[in-house]
Amino acid sequence: MNNASARASGRPATRLRPRSALVSAVVGLALVATAVVVSSSASAATTLGASAAEKGRYFGAAIAANKLSDSTYVGILNREFNSVTPENEMKIDATEPQQNQFSFTNADRIVNHAISRGMKVRGHTLAWHSQQPGWMQNMSGTALRNAMLNHVTRVATYYRGKIDSWDVVNEAFADGGSGARRDSNLQRTGNDWIEAAFRAARAADPGAKLCYNDYNTDDWTHAKTQAVYRMVQDFKQRGVPIDCVGLQSHFNAQSPYPSNYRTTLSSFAALGVDVQITELDIEGSGTQQAETYRRVVQDCLAVPRCNGITVWGIRDSDSWRSYGTPLLFDNNGNKKQAYNATLEALNAGGTTPPPTTAPPTT
Ligand code: 9MR
Numbered sequence: 001m002n003n004a005s006a007r008a009s010g011r012p013a014t015r016l017r018p019r020s021a022l023v024s025a026v027v028g029l030a031l032v033a034t035a036v037v038v039s040s041s042a043s044a045a046t047t048l049g050a051s052a053a054e055k056g057r058y059f060g061a062a063i064a065a066n067k068l069s070d071s072t073y074v075g076i077l078n079r080e081f082n083s084v085t086p087e088n089e090m091k092i093d094a095t096e097p098q099q100n101q102f103s104f105t106n107a108d109r110i111v112n113h114a115i116s117r118g119m120k121v122r123g124h125t126l127a128w129h130s131q132q133p134g135w136m137q138n139m140s141g142t143a144l145r146n147a148m149l150n151h152v153t154r155v156a157t158y159y160r161g162k163i164d165s166w167d168v169v170n171e172a173f174a175d176g177g178s179g180a181r182r183d184s185n186l187q188r189t190g191n192d193w194i195e196a197a198f199r200a201a202r203a204a205d206p207g208a209k210l211c212y213n214d215y216n217t218d219d220w221t222h223a224k225t226q227a228v229y230r231m232v233q234d235f236k237q238r239g240v241p242i243d244c245v246g247l248q249s250h251f252n253a254q255s256p257y258p259s260n261y262r263t264t265l266s267s268f269a270a271l272g273v274d275v276q277i278t279e280l281d282i283e284g285s286g287t288q289q290a291e292t293y294r295r296v297v298q299d300c301l302a303v304p305r306c307n308g309i310t311v312w313g314i315r316d317s318d319s320w321r322s323y324g325t326p327l328l329f330d331n332n333g334n335k336k337q338a339y340n341a342t343l344e345a346l347n348a349g350g351t352t353p354p355p356t357t358a359p360p361t362t
Contacts, residue, residue, distance in 0.1 A: 044347045049082030051346035058083035060310035065106040072333040083120040086110045091131040099135045120164035126152045127197040128170040129184030145189040149200045156204035167213040168201045179227035195240040202241040213246030219258035246278035262299040269305035279312040283324030290341035301349030
């Protein structure tokens with residue numbers, strides 16, 4: 001076979017023109033380097049959502065229905081993000097302000113905006129000790145348990161087929177070193193309230209991923225992290241339907257990004273659940289903030305089952321902690337250094353795509 005026929009057949013020629021090993025190596029390296037440069041510059045995505053999608057992931061933001069008339073806000077949302085979480089509109093006080101009287105108007109505005117543009121929706125949240133309507137705050141015992149289950153069923157049924165992942169239960173563990181459940185009216189209905197909520201959610205919307213979501217569960221050594229881990233492990237062992245764990249990841253000086261964050265992500269994932277970074281914000285500015293965003297993204301991309309990141313707002317001025325300027329866009333909607341680091345990390349990473357979305361397991 002001569003060189004021409006080898007090229008035509010796609011197989012190497014058996015006799016190549018003599019060339020020193022060094023020259024071959026240099027030429028080979030140059031070709032590889034060119035290919036890398038060409039392929040990365042040719043394919044580098046220019047938005048967070050597009051880049052995450054290339055890695056089989058989503059990049060989302062918490063949004064507010066009353067900002068959907070702000071053109072700067074919506075412009076960034078539609079350009080950059082491929083998932084949304086209603087920041088407040090799906091909470092219990094918003095969706096069931098009076099018992100058995102449901103109100104979905106504001107949540108629908110967000111869901112419709114997202115779905116018509118092909119964005120995913122993270123539902124937040126079906127059962128929580130906080131932001132309960134007055135009628136629920138005043139309930140206890142069996143009546144509260146039944147009201148909670150009715151709420152989960154009605155809301156998850158209403159949105160059936162539209163929600164990618166539900167935060168079924170939010171923030172049910174106590175802070176500090178006890179590893180105990182947080183005391184609340186829901187907890188006082190019995191320790192099984194969390195699994196009861198998950199079973200009701202699965203029955204109402206079998207296609208949605210069901211998540212447990214909490215904060216200060218980022219550091220692998222923290223008692224709260226370990227307690228949530230043991231609950232998820234127990235649920236998986238007993239067949240309680242759970243598909244994902246949400247790490248809120250609100251980082252600041254009191255709750256800094258932990259160096260073992262990747263261990264936390266991979267340890268939860270090893271239980272057979274997806275891991276989602278659900279409320280990311282990092283207080284600070286400049287290089288320090290940008291490099292922390294970069295590390296968070298790198299950690300998620302390194303863990304195959306870390307399948308999405310959501311930042312808790314769009315511009316700093318939209319943040320619940322606006323004084324900490326914790327987001328990716330400044331008050332005017334300009335990209336910050338943190339944005340550039342995030343996009344670079346998304347574009348650079350991704351050797352470990354998530355498994356193809358598994359249907360809920362139980
Ligand atoms: O960002 C939300 C803010 O607008 C609300 O006033 C607040 C009320 O509880 O909830 C904020 O969102 C929280 C989320 O629902 C759960 N994790 C903590 C978030 C920040 O407080």
